[in-house]
Amino acid sequence: MPGSKSDKTEDNPRMLEVRSEIDDTDQQILKLLNHRASLSLEVGQLKRGTQDVIFKPFREKEVLENLRRGNAGPIPHEHLSSIYREIFSSSRALQRPQRVAYLGPEGTFSYFAGVEYLGKSVEYLPQKNLHEVFRAVHSRECELGVIPLENSLEGTVGQSLDLFLDFELHIQAELYCRISHSLLTRERSLAAITTVYSHPQPLGQCGSWLRANLPNAQIVPTESTAAAARRVRDEKGAAAIGHGKLADLLDLNILARGIENMPDNWTRFVIIGPKPSDGEGRDKTSLLFSVPDKPGSLVSVLQVMAIEGLNMKKLESRPMRGEKWRYVFFVDVESDLSDEQYKALLEELRGHCQSLRILGSYPSGPYIDVAARVDEKNLQSVPKTESVK
Structure with a gap:
């Protein structure tokens, strides 16, 4: 409209100056990004012919921490981290193309976790189950894999722990993702829903909402949230529980969110990954061990850790396959047990254990709100637990 406020803003001389400065700044940023990319290529050339891993979580964490300390604003730390996650992703891809296995299909929380942490300059290869994720990494079909290990509401993903017994793989990094579930469907109201599909973990995480809002619906577990969402596209009266972004990907309605x-x-x-991470700055170590079948054997292992002052963050037992009433223990401690100072401790632990394996020493992970990465029009148009009219 002639004479509108927006027109006056566009005609403001200072606006033209600011935009010109932004254009000049963008060119400077572009020049610096390309300079950084050339340095990454040089790193790749120096590594060529070696078996060195490309993914360096310790180095990336160090870079991010240095940037945060030097960030005077106004750009928020969260935005800075997101920008540099993609810069890291591009740098790794320039050194060597990366394949990452995850529990597919596209749109699972594992997929979104991988994209948020490893960036988009990665070839993500969906796998039909967690066993195939481990197999793909173990066979070197993929350089890395993304797996869920535990949930704050439902506890440990037991299959993930069990697969470490079957495959000689290592934990290279961790991340924590806030999970928010939505009810996805072709239908337009909750009254039309007769069946709900999802992975067992989300079904458990949303059990109270399902009992209160869909008490008569049939609950059917599936291999993943994304597979559930794809299934409901062609089934009348069906809904899926999963990431809200799946509605965008598959042209579904969101009947309820935050359920x-x-x-x-x-x-x-x-x-x-197939190899341990390298570099300094390890904050945590994960171990698998079994103990002799005699009184006090577990206590003796825990006492060794306590005397050393190790802070244990997790202790969980899993049945040992092929041996009834025998167990293997999964432990997280807040120490870098790969450090030379713990060499004697590990020898002492091996003396008390029937078997002991270090799964990995790695930096403590960031907390990423993947639940916030949902299509805005869906979030704004649908109340938290009300159906679409």
Whole structure:
């Protein structure tokens, strides 16, 4: 409209000056990005012919921490981290193309966790189950894998722990993702829903909402949230529980969002690889061990850790396959047990254990709100637990 406020803004001389400065700044940023890319290529050339891994979580964490300390604003730290995640992703791809396995199909929380942490300059290869994720990394079909390890509401993903017994792989990094679930469907109201599909973990995380809002619906577990969402596209009366962004990907409606039992719902994912991570700055170590079948054997292992002052963050037992009533223990400690100072401790632990394996020493992971990466029009148009009219 002639004479409107927006027109006056466009005619403002200072606006033209600011835009010119932005253009000049963009060119400077572009020049610096290309200079950084050339340095990354040189790093790749120096590594050529070696078996060195490209993914360096310790180095990336160090860079981010240095940037945060030097950031005077006004750009928020969160935005800075997101920008540099993509810069890291591009740098790794320039050194050597990366393939990352995840529990597919596209649109699972594992997929979104991988994209948020490893960036978009990566070839993500969906796998039909967690076993195939481990197999793809173990066979070197993929350099890395993304797996869910535990949830703050539902506990450990037991299959992930069990697969470490079958495959000689290592934890290279971890990340924590806030998970928020939506009800996705072709239908337009909750009254039309007769069946709900999803992975067992989200079904458990949303059990209270389902009992209160869809008490008569049939609950059917599937291999993944994305597979559930794809299934409901062609089934009348069906709905899926999954990431809200799936509605965008598959042209579905969101009948309800934020349906998890508790809003503070986080899943811990780990990045697995065929080799241990290298570099300094390891904050945590994960171990698998078994103990002799005699009284006090577990206590003796825990006492060794306690005397050394190790802070244990997790202890969980899993049945040992092929041996009834025998167990293997999964432990997280807040120490870098790969450090030379713990060499004697590990020898002492091996003396008390039937078997002991270091799964990895790695930096403590960032907390990423993948639940916020949902299509805005869906979030704005649908109340938290009301159906679409």
